[in-house]
Amino acid sequence: MSKKQAVEKLDEETLALLEWCAEVETHLVAAGATVAEAQQHIEEQAEWYTDRFFDGLTAEEAAREALA
Numbered sequence: 001m002s003k004k005q006a007v008e009k010l011d012e013e014t015l016a017l018l019e020w021c022a023e024v025e026t027h028l029v030a031a032g033a034t035v036a037e038a039q040q041h042i043e044e045q046a047e048w049y050t051d052r053f054f055d056g057l058t059a060e061e062a063a064r065e066a067l068a
Contacts, residue, residue: 016053017050017053020053020059020062021042021049021053021059023059023060024038024042024049024059024062024063024066025038025039025042026059027059027060027062027063027064028041028042028063028066028067031063031067041066045066048066049062049066052065
């Protein structure tokens, strides 16, 4: 299965979460993290970020909270 086919099989909610996490990553990088550090942090704290997403935080708010 290609990457495109795999993405097409994800539901809208999951796609929205992934896009939100990508936006969080940009905020973490803007705050000084490397892309690799930001990605690793999001992966390691996936449950925490998922909770923040469903709590309705913006990506910027979640990044700020993570950096606090």
